[in-house]
Amino acid sequence: MKILISGETGTGKELVARALHKNSGRSGEMVSVNCAAMPENLLESELFGHEKGAFTSAEARRIGKFERAHKGTLFLDEIGEMPLSMQPKLLRAIEDNQIERIGGEKPILVDVRIVVATNRDLAEAVRDGTFREDLYYRLNVVPISLPLLSERQGGY
Numbered sequence: 001m002k003i004l005i006s007g008e009t010g011t012g013k014e015l016v017a018r019a020l021h022k023n024s025g026r027s028g029e030m031v032s033v034n035c036a037a038m039p040e041n042l043l044e045s046e047l048f049g050h051e052k053g054a055f056t057s058a059e060a061r062r063i064g065k066f067e068r069a070h071k072g073t074l075f076l077d078e079i080g081e082m083p084l085s086m087q088p089k090l091l092r093a094i095e096d097n098q099i100e101r102i103g104g105e106k107p108i109l110v111d112v113r114i115v116v117a118t119n120r121d122l123a124e125a126v127r128d129g130t131f132r133e134d135l136y137y138r139l140n141v142v143p144i145s146l147p148l149l150s151e152r153q154g155g156y
Contacts, residue, residue, distance in 0.1 A: 002094070002139050004079075005117040007146030013117035014077060016144060021073040026113060028072025031065045036081035043086055045102055048093070054103025066099045066110045073113045079139065080120030080131060087132045094138055114139065 003020060005013045014032070021030040033046060049064030065074060076082075082090065093099045094114060098107040116139050125131035 001113060002141040003113075003115045003144060004122070004140045004142070005115065005144045005146065006122070007117075007119065008148055009119050011146040011149060013119075013146060014075065016146065017073070017075045017115045017117060020115060021075075021113070024073065024113060026072050028070055028112075029068070030073040030075055031069040032075040032077060033065050034077045036078035040083040040086055043082070044089065047090070048099045049101040049104075051101050051103035054101070058103065061101070064099065064101065066093060066112060067108060069112045070110050071112075073115055076114070076116040078118060079116040080118040080122055080125055082131075084130060084132070087135050091132065091135045091138060094135075 003017075005016050007013050017032075018030060033043075035043065038046060045062065045064065047064050047066055049062050049067060050058050052058055052061050076090075093110070096107075097111065098109050100107050122131050122136050122140070126133045126136050
């Protein structure tokens with residue numbers, strides 16, 4: 001199941017993701033990645049891992065976040081900031097339930113619940129050409145929209 005949490009900064013998107021994971025019954029851990037916090041070349045290695053020697057500074061095999069989240073939840077924060085060139089790689093991993101480490105030759109099966117969050121209007125990003133339409137529809141299976149803090153009732 002793929003879940004898309006949308007809301008302004010500070011509305012508690014990560015707290016919702018953690019609650020979803022905690023109540024999911026999945027045995028693995030929740031692993032988080034902030035897609036806006038790292039450059040594209042590091043993001044690919046962070047998500048998919050790499051083999052020793054895959055690039056100059058790859059002195060050892062590194063397990064990526066997809067593998068770490070096996071049987072658990074992968075939380076991709078600020079998915080709307082993911083570079084367009086990375087989006088097909090993410091889409092393929094989601095569709096095939098498998099990844100390949102950078103420099104790897106064998107696919108690795110992963111059983112991961114995908115939860116993504118954004119403060120951007122992804123439908124608008126699709127129209128603008130900055131977010132892939134197929135990825136948007138693949139991620140927007142269960143949409144959760146969080147209201148602004150000022151719109152909430154009950155003293156929050």
